[in-house]
Each structure stands twice: as structure tokens, then as C-alpha cells.
Amino acid sequence: MTDLFPAPPVPRVPVRGGGTFPVRRIFCVGRNFADHAREMGATAPASRDERGQPTFFHKPADAIVVDGTDVPYPPGTRDLHHEVELVAALGHDAPAGPLDAAQAQALVIAYGVGLDLTRRDLQGAAKAKGLPWDTGKGFDHSAPISELVPAAEVGELAPRTLTLAINDQVRQHSALSNLIWDVPEIVQELSRLYALKAGDLIFMGTPAGVAALLPGDRFTASLDGVVELRGTIVG
Numbered sequence: 020m021t022d023l024f025p026a027p028p029v030p031r032v033p034v035r036g037g038g039t040f041p042v043r044r045i046f047c048v049g050r051n052f053a054d055h056a057r058e059m060g061a062t063a064p065a066s067r068d069e070r071g072q073p074t075f076f077h078k079p080a081d082a083i084v085v086d087g088t089d090v091p092y093p094p095g096t097r098d099l100h101h102e103v104e105l106v107a108a109l110g111h112d113a114p115a116g117p118l119d120a121a122q123a124q125a126l127v128i129a130y131g132v133g134l135d136l137t138r139r140d141l142q143g144a145a146k147a148k149g150l151p152w153d154t155g156k157g158f159d160h161s162a163p164i165s166e167l168v169p170a171a172e173v174g175e176l177a178p179r180t181l182t183l184a185i186n187d188q189v190r191q192h193s194a195l196s197n198l199i200w201d202v203p204e205i206v207q208e209l210s211r212l213y214a215l216k217a218g219d220l221i222f223m224g225t226p227a228g229v230a231a232l233l234p235g236d237r238f239t240a241s242l243d244g245v246v247e248l249r250g251t252i253v254g
């Protein structure tokens with residue numbers, strides 16, 4: 020059997036030190052920083068015991084935009100928002116069964132910084148009706164991402180910080196120690212729901228300070244001291 024049309028190219032993210040990361044799926048975590056949960060009008064858990072279940076959603080793999088590439092202002096919205104996020108990259112297929120923390124950590128081969136671009140007006144309208152967020156989150160060019168840095172080079176994550184500057188003004192800044200669910204915990208939770216595979220990316224959720232982007236805005240997202248992502252929103 021032959022393909023009816025050329026198979027679409029696999030989205031790829033450059034890896035520091037050489038090679039590329041072929042993207043299979045993009046998982047995203049909602050409400051993973053208490054200050055952002057509150058700014059969105061949600062209740063933040065008072066303690067680790069009250070965290071409940073993390074919220075997951077998806078973006079299509081071809082929503083990836085690599086570092087230094089212009090991002091087109093998307094159609095259908097008048098309120099495009101930035102959300103700066105740590106991105107964890109899985110380089111191995113998960114073994115069967117629920118993972119323990121060490122197994123979860125072992126799947127993560129690299130980290131980067133990305134933007135979970137959001138059509139906030141569409142997301143808000145969907146939330147108000149109890150409908151899915153897909154059109155607000157999973158659109159074309161909605162996942163700009165930096166090069167990926169091997170996990171061994173990144174070292175311990177908790178002392179690291181995320182920063183997003185728009186036109187050189189800092190809009191979002193937080194320590195990763197503020198994550199409600201850390202990377203191995205999120206990988207463990209995902210492993211209860213999906214057979215995780217090499218090529219899966221996880222956008223880990225954003226801290227407070229989300230706000231609108233306009234055509235012409237330049238963004239610099241940073242996993243501070245590790246890697247940066249730069250681009251421009253174009254009309």
C-alpha cells in the first residue's frame with residue numbers, strides 16, 4: 020500500500036551537543052504553580068496532601084516552533100497569552116506498570132524552556148461552559164521551544180528559575196521549587212494514564228504573570244543559567 024499523500028515530517032527539536040529530538044506527543048500540565056492557579060480564579064492546594072490529581076491537556080506535535088523562529092499571531096482570538104514553562108523530554112519508552120520515582124526520572128533525558136501559548140478568550144469561554152479547552156490550547160504554532168539540554172548538564176532542577184521577558188520587560192519569574200508536582204511526580208501520574216514513549220514532551224505548567232502578547236512583541240524565555248528561547252510574534 021502506498022501513502023495517498025506524502026507523510027508529514029516529524030517535528031524535531033535541536034539538542035545541545037548534537038542531534039535532534041523527534042517529537043511524538045506534547046503533554047501539558049495545568050495549574051502546577053499555586054500563584055498561577057489563583058490568578059486564574061482556581062483554588063490552590065493548601066498542602067501536598069491536598070493536591071488531588073494534576074490536570075493534563077495536549078498540543079499536537081506539529082505545534083512546535085523552534086528557537087529563533089517567528090510565531091504567527093493565531094487566528095480566532097483577540098487575547099493570545101504567554102505561559103513560560105519548563106519542558107521535560109522523554110528519551111525512553113516507559114516500562115510496563117505504574118512507575119516509581121526513579122523509573123520516572125530515568126525516562127527524562129533533557130530539559131528545555133517553552134511557551135504554552137494560549138488563546139485565553141477561547142479557553143475562558145470553554146471553561147465557562149464546562150467544555151474542553153482544545154481550541155484555546157492545541158493550535159498551530161502554540162508550542163515554541165528552546166533547544167533541549169541533556170539532563171546531566173542541567174543537574175538539579177529545584178534551585179533553577181524560569182523567567183519570561185517581553186520586549187525586555189520581565190513578565191513572569193519563579194523558582195522551580197514552587198512546582199506543585201515536580202517532574203518525576205508528573206511522569207508517574209502520566210504513566211498511570213498513557214504508555215509513555217521516547218519523543219514525548221511535557222510542558223510542566225506556568226507561574227503567575229500570564230498576560231497578552233501582540234504582533235511585534237519579542238519574547239525571551241529562560242531556564243535561567245541553562246537555556247534561552249527567543250522569538251517574535253508576527254501579525
Ligand code: MN
Binds near residue numbers: 048049102104225
Ligand atoms: Mn500552561
